[in-house]
Amino acid sequence: MKEIIIQILKKSGITLKDSEIEKLIEVPPSSDFGDYSFPCFILSKKEKKSPDKIAEHLTEKIKLPGEIEKVESKGPYLNFFVNKKILAEQIIKINSNFGKSPIGKNKKIVIDFSAPNIGKPMHIGHIRSTILGDSLMRIYSFLGYDSIGVNYLGDIGLHIGKLIVAYELWLDKDALKKNPVQELLRLYVKFCAKEKSKLTEGVEEEFQDNEWTNRAKEKLKLLELGDKNTEKIWHDIRKSSEKGFNKVYEMLNVDFNETVGQSEFSEHGKKIVTNALLKNIARSEKDGAVYVEIDRQKKFILRSNQTASYITYDIGAAVERYKKYNFEKMIYVTDFRQKDHFDKLFKILKLFGYDFSDKLVHLPFGTIRFGKEIIATRTGDIILLEDVLKKTIEKAEKEIRKRKTKGDAEKVGVGAVKYVVLKSSPSADVQFSWEQALNFEGDSGPYIQYSYARASSIIKKAGKFNKSKIKILNLTPAENNLVKKISMFPEIVINSEQSLNPGLIANYSFELAQIFNEFYHTCPVIGDKSEAFRLLLVDAFRTTIKNSLYLLGIEVAEEM
RNA sequence: GCCCUGGUAGCUCAGCCUGGAUAGAGCAUUAGCCUUCUAAGCUAAGGGUCGCAGGUUCAAAUCCUGUCCGGGGCGCCA
Numbered sequence: 082m083k084e085i086i087i088q089i090l091k092k093s094g095i096t097l098k099d100s101e102i103e104k105l106i107e108v109p110p111s112s113d114f115g116d117y118s119f120p121c122f123i124l125s126k127k128e129k130k131s132p133d134k135i136a137e138h139l140t141e142k143i144k145l146p147g148e149i150e151k152v153e154s155k156g157p158y159l160n161f162f163v164n165k166k167i168l169a170e171q172i173i174k175i176n177s178n179f180g181k182s183p184i185g186k187n188k189k190i191v192i193d194f195s196a197p198n199i200g201k202p203m204h205i206g207h208i209r210s211t212i213l214g215d216s217l218m219r220i221y222s223f224l225g226y227d228s229i230g231v232n233y234l235g236d237i238g239l240h241i242g243k244l245i246v247a248y249e250l251w252l253d254k255d256a257l258k259k260n261p262v263q264e265l266l267r268l269y270v271k272f273c274a275k276e277k278s279k280l281t282e283g284v285e286e287e288f289q290d291n292e293w294t295n296r297a298k299e300k301l302k303l304l305e306l307g308d309k310n311t312e313k314i315w316h317d318i319r320k321s322s323e324k325g326f327n328k329v330y331e332m333l334n335v336d337f338n339e340t341v342g343q344s345e346f347s348e349h350g351k352k353i354v355t356n357a358l359l360k361n362i363a364r365s366e367k368d369g370a371v372y373v374e375i376d377r378q379k380k381f382i383l384r385s386n387q388t389a390s391y392i393t394y395d396i397g398a399a400v401e402r403y404k405k406y407n408f409e410k411m412i413y414v415t416d417f418r419q420k421d422h423f424d425k426l427f428k429i430l431k432l433f434g435y436d437f438s439d440k441l442v443h444l445p446f447g448t449i450r451f452g453k454e455i456i457a458t459r460t461g462d463i464i465l466l467e468d469v470l471k472k473t474i475e476k477a478e479k480e481i482r483k484r485k486t487k488g489d490a491e492k493v494g495v496g497a498v499k500y501v502v503l504k505s506s507p508s509a510d511v512q513f514s515w516e517q518a519l520n521f522e523g524d525s526g527p528y529i530q531y532s533y534a535r536a537s538s539i540i541k542k543a544g545k546f547n548k549s550k551i552k553i554l555n556l557t558p559a560e561n562n563l564v565k566k567i568s569m570f571p572e573i574v575i576n577s578e579q580s581l582n583p584g585l586i587a588n589y590s591f592e593l594a595q596i597f598n599e600f601y602h603t604c605p606v607i608g609d610k611s612e613a614f615r616l617l618l619v620d621a622f623r624t625t626i627k628n629s630l631y632l633l634g635i636e637v638a639e640e641m
Numbered sequence: 642g643c644c645c646u647g648g649u650a651g652c653u654c655a656g657c658c659u660g661g662a663u664a665g666a667g668c669a670u671u672a673g674c675c676u677u678c679u680a681a682g683c684u685a686a687g688g689g690u691c692g693c694a695g696g697u698u699c700a701a702a703u704c705c706u707g708u709c710c711g712g713g714g715c716g717c718c719a
Contacts, residue, residue, distance in 0.1 A: 110662060120661060122699065132699085157699095158662070198719075238719055287718060343719090370717050376644095381717035391719050420645065421714055447646080448712075480681065493681090505654060508646075510712075512653060517668080521681050524654085524667040531681045539678045580658080588655065591666080602683045619678095641681075 082168075082568075085148050086117055086161055093142045095124065112558075115153065115160030116565065122157060132157030165556045169564045173551070173617035180571045180628050185226030189406050192217055192228060194414040195335070198235035199322045199342075200244040200269060202262045203329050204463040205513060206416075209446050212502045212634065214414040215335045216583040217444075219632045224578055229338045229406060233398065236319055236342035239286060240269070241304070242297035245314050247272040261321035266461060272297075273459040305388060325467075332470050332495060334634065343398070347389045350397030354383050357433050375428050382429065395426050396433075403437045410440050412581070417445035417508070444581050447510035449502075469518065473497050476519045477527070481641065488534075488641030493527050496635040500526030503633050504587040524591055526635055529626065532594035532601075536623045537639040539606050543616055551613050559600040563618060566596050567625050574632065583633055590629045597622050 087102045095102065102119075109118045121139070125132035136154035143152055150164040194214020197203050203211075214230065221228040247268035256264040272293070279291035286294070303311040319342070330336070354371055357363035363373045363382065371383035384390055389397075402411065413423055423443035430438035451464060474494030481488040501518055505511055521527035556564065570589070577585040606615040627637050 104659070105661095107661075110664090114662075118662085122661075126699080156662070235719065240719080285718070366717085368717090372716070379716045384717040386717085388717090390717055392717095394719095417646070418713060419719085422719090424645095445646090450712095484679075484681080486679070488681095509654080510647075514653085517653065520668070522668080523681095525681085527681055528667095531679080535679060535682080542678055584655085588666090595666085598682060599684095601678080605678070607678055641679085 082148065082163060083117065085146060086119070089143055089146070089149065089152075089161075090119060090139075092144065093139055095139075096127065097123070109158070109160060112562065112565075114155060114158070116163040117161045119159040119161070120157060121159060125157070163565075165561045165564055166553050168568055169553055169556060169560070169614075169618070172564050172567050172621050173614065175567075175621050175624055177624060177628070179621075179624055180574045181223055181225070182571065182575065183225045184575075185221060185224045188226050188409040190221045190226045190228045191231060191402060191406055191408045191411040192221070192414065193231045193233050193411065194218075195330075195337070196233045196235060196415070197322075197326055198238075198240060199319050200241060200265050201322075201458050202266050202325060202463070203466040204458070205449055205451060205466060205469060208466055208469070208498070208502055209449060209507075209511070210414045210416070211330075211333065211335055212499050213444070213446060213507060213583065215333070215634050216503060216586075216632060217412065217414070217581065219634060220574065220578050220583065220586075223574065223628075223632060226409075229408070230336065231402070232337040232340040234319075234323075234340065234342045236315075237301075237304075237344040237347075237394075239294075239297055239301060241315065241318070242299070242301035243272045243276070243293075244269055244318055245300040245304070245311060246293075246296045248314050248318065257321060262325035262465070262467070265318065265321060265325075266458075270459065270461040329466050329470070332467070332491075333499075334495070334636070341398075343394045346394045346397030346401060348397070349401055350389050350393035350395075351383065351387075353396050353400060353433065354393060362432060373429055373432060375425050375432075380425050380429065392422065392426055392429070395422075396429065399426070399430060399438075399441065400435060403435070403440075408437075408440060410442060412442045412444050414444045414446070417447055419443070420445045442581075444507060446507040449511045449513050451513050469498060470495060472515070473518055476521070480521060480527075486640055489636075489638045492636045492638050493521070493530060493641060496526035496530055496630070497521060498526075499633060499635050500529070500587060503583050504591075506582050506584045527641075529590050529594040529630060530635070530637055531641060532597045533623060533626050533630075533637045534639060534641045535601055536597065536619045536626075539619050540616065540623070541639070543607055543612070546613055546616055548613070548617070551617065553614050554611055557604060559596075559603045560615075560618065562596050563600045563622060566593050567621055570625050570629065573629075577632075586629050586632050590626060590633070593622070593626060593629070597626075 083103060083106055086106060087099055090102055091099070105123065106117055106119055109115055121132040121135040124135050128135065133156055136157055136159045139159055140152055140154045145152060148164050148167050150162045152162070153160045192214050195207065195211040197207050218228045218230050244265065251268060251271060253264060276293035279293055280289060300311060304315055354363060358365060358371060363371050365371045366385070368385040369387060370381055370385040372379040372381045381390065382392055382396065420443060427438045427441050474490050477488070477490035477493035481490055498518060501513070502511065573585055573589045577583055604615060606612060606619060609615060630637055
């Protein structure tokens with residue numbers, strides 16, 4: 082539609098380039114002002130006439146094609162009114178592919194997301210990476226990309242050593258079988274409590290020298306040396322943890338193409354570091370620690386005891402993944418606190434001669450706050466993700482019972498949680514509260530699902546109808562708005578991919594649902610003289626809302 | 642100290658990239674609407690120095706500089 086307006090303006094003798102015109106065209110604040118507008122300030126400067134006069138003059142000069150109903154000058158603005166009948170004809174023809182695009186054809190995107198730590202339960206803090214990453218996967222696939230989701234499990238580190246110590250001392254086998262997540266958490270919390278009294282304040286964990294921390298370090302060393310018994314416990318812990326993770330992933334309907342432990346890249350990483358050392362790109366300290374200079378600062382990439390550190394694994398993992406997938410882009414979805422880490426990782430890879438480092442992107446997201454509490458696994462002070470989901474599903478059940486309908490409580494509850502997480506832009510912190518998560522009214526997932534269910538109900542009640550008899554009468558304002566909003570969906574999807582922000586789709590879905598509800602309120606469908614057209618419009622709405630919620634990982638229900 | 646973030650209605654946020662018309666939603670508050678396709682809905686009202694101060698511009702919540710307040714990161718934790 083924009084294209085058409087650019088052509089009209091060009092024909093009217095404007096001395097601006099296409100791209101300049103496109104930049105200037107905007108959507109007016111109110112639909113009373115039209116659908117698109119063109120401000121004349123720049124022309125006013127060029128032609129040294131008042132912008133109001135230029136706008137007025139242009140209205141007289143312009144010749145309108147069928148797609149544009151009328152053009153009006155209002156002050157310094159030239160306002161275009163789109164012929165909604167023509168737009169409506171296009172909209173009622175959309176199918177389930179609406180919004181899809183081939184722009185990603187033959188391109189691979191790897192998305193690294195979720196990445197929980199083995200031995201710790203998934204809590205409200207993990208929800209963001211998981212849901213954001215999953216939504217990005219869906220968006221990329223929708224746009225034709227081959228998207229590959231990788232779950233990079235934190236299966237190594239001092240917390241593992243602690244857990245192994247606790248496992249040997251206090252494990253309750255039956256409890257582990259019954260509820261692996263709870264039992265592992267109990268072990269971890271117990272260890273931390275024991276350790277706490279011995280900790281020296283102000284000293285980093287790594288350099289703590291006390292009975293408990295030392296035992297954990299020892300276990301970690303044994304694990305690295307390949308001690309059979311320790312390895313067995315480690316495997317047990319991973320297996321039990323994964324059971325817990327999978328339960329949550331199932332509830333969330335999140336899949337990965339690959340689940341891999343961080344520790345598997347230890348050797349790859351070390352080899353790359355050794356090579357860099359040989360080529361003199363990296364240097365070593367007297368005590369054997371290896372570093373590179375990044376931004377005039379030393380960044381250590383191998384510890385003095387020759388074991389890998391976080392970044393060593395990530396170097397190995399990135400290189401291996403590029404070999405495996407030859408991706409167009411790889412996105413790491415993690416907490417914003419790791420921004421520096423990833424910036425440095427990318428620079429190090431570049432320094433080492435891996436040009437694919439330009440294809441790496443870090444998508445940082447803000448903290449989830451729950452009231453004023455700080456979430457701490459070590460004290461067991463956490464809100465389990467599983468509990469959040471269960472609680473919202475319960476609330477959905479209650480609502481459904483109240484209404485005596487046939488809704489799907491799981492879809493509604495999970496949708497509510499996902500929506501809360503996705504609607505704010507990734508960079509912002511999210512204030513999580515039960516009040517908000519359990520609110521199913523207004524700007525919420527259930528509100529959107531509800532509007533879909535209402536639409537479905539109309540379609541169901543109408544039964545079969547004759548599609549060939551469609552006659553589009555003059556559209557009411559509510560119909561106009563709905564047609565216009567639906568037509569914007571494809572653009573929104575592309576914007577949200579480019580800005581890596583599913584929140585745009587979330588906002589759009591809500592606005593679309595709002596507009597539909599207004600339509601629902603003012604335009605009766607069944608029995609109306611525009612029944613056939615309205616049925617098709619309602620169906621187009623269903624398709625659009627279904628697609629946009631799908632991109633957020635939220636399912637629709639025909640009834641609720 | 643250096644770097645990264647955020648500050649918009651009582652609360653939660655959108656708008657900022659790419660400057661334009663009266664700064665938008667939701668929650669909460671108040672007042673209406675269920676003999677008509679699901680009231681998880683709709684309509685209306687009140688509520689704003691867009692942290693503060695400069696600058697650029699015909700035009701600044703939006704761009705630039707400074708400043709205050711909150712959060713975070715800063716040589717071998719993940």
